[in-house]
Amino acid sequence: MAEQIEKDAELLVSDFTAPAGARRGLRKLAEETPEPQPQVAYTEKMTPGRRIARIAMYVGLVIFAIGLLTPFVWMVLSSFKSANEVFSVPVQWLPETWVWQNYIDIWTESNMLVWIRNTLFLAVVVTFLQVLTGSFAAYGFARMRFRGRDVLFLLYVGTIAVPWQSYMIPQFILLSNFKVSNTLWSIILLQAFGAFGVFLMKQFYETIPEELSEAARLDGLSEYAIWRKIMLPLSIPALASLTLLTFVNTWNDYLGPLIYLRNPDLWTIQLGLKGFVSNLFDTNYALLFAGLTISVIPIAIIFLLGQKYFVEGIATSGLKG
Known part of the structure; x- marks a missing residue:
């Protein structure tokens, strides 16, 4: 009985075993197949x-x-x-x-703290408003379909080519009639909107696949929700670039505060330091350079922190995927 079971088992195994000819063919094919060579990184020959x-x-x-x-x-x-x-x-x-005393004297002999406070307030508020309005308007130009959209966008972006000096007098008269001249609100209203920010954000939005917005609309999201929950999180590099550029421009602005801010308590750091060179013969340029160095420090820190996003945002805003 045991011998019969052993024979049946051998017969069963032989049914699943490849013939000797097939085994020899597979062995020969394996021997002829070349072994995979390790991939070598391609390096350009330097002539x-x-x-x-x-x-x-x-x-x-x-x-x-x-x-x-x-x-x-x-x-x-x-x-x-x-x-x-x-x-x-x-x-x-x-x-x-x-002379380390120069940095102490610039604080004690001037209103440096007031100037920095005013400049920082204007830079933060203007940057926030420009990023908000620029990104929101750019979404409308990039994703909404309406008659005359392209013409309106070209006209709006075309204002970048118009120098501010050509319309600053009518603008000053308008803001004076609104009773906001000689207040910080005049600078905020002047720079709360910017065509460059709209152009930058629109170019970046167009690199984001339209399918994401279409899927969000099918899920019931409104256009405001799509902009807030999808477009903004995907646009961090462009937002960082716009934030950095706007903050630096507002921080370094001189002509706008010079025209609208006549009260010394409202002066920015640029106007305050200008007071040190009112008389070229009495100016202590060592103190002036100490104040200028202090004014550069915030810009240098912000640029170093956002350099990665700034370069990425500028590089990708001109591409369309």
Whole structure:
């Protein structure tokens, strides 16, 4: 009985075993199949001409960077000099004695705290309003369909080419009639809307697939909800770029506050520091450079923190996917 069971088992196994000829064919095929070679990263062959061109490009970039940074470095170093050392001939880059007292005197001898407070308030409020209005209007131009949309967008963006000096007098008269001249509200109303922000955000919105908006509409979301819940979270790089550009422009604005802010308590940091050069013979330029260095610090910090998003937003806003 046991022998019969063993024979039946061998017969059953033989039914599932490939014939000897088939096994030899598979073995031969396996031996002839070449082993997969490891993938090697493709590297572009560097020719002598290409290498020279790249070196020349790097040298040019270094020279350009030095040219941009030299005035800034000189200003920072001069803020630690005495008043007589600033314009010494020949130029003395490093101060003989580091005068740290300049940064204390600029706070005690001026209203630096008031100027920074006013400038920071205007920069934050204007930046928030421009990002809000620019992103919202850009969504309408990018996703809504209505008659005359493209013409209206071109007219609106075309205002970028119109210099502000050509209409600042009628604008001043208008804001004076509204009784907002000589208040911070005049600067806020002037810069709360910007065509550049609309253009930047529209270009970025057009890189976002339309299918996302269509799916959201099928789910019952309104256009406001689509803009808030889908478009804004996907537009962080463009929003960061617009925020940085708007904040820097508002922080550095001089002509607008000069025209509208006549009360010294409303002066921004640019107008306040201008008071130090009202008389070229009595100006302590070491203190002035200390104040200018303080005014640059917030901009440098914000740019360093948002540099990654700024570059990404500018690079992708001109592409359409």
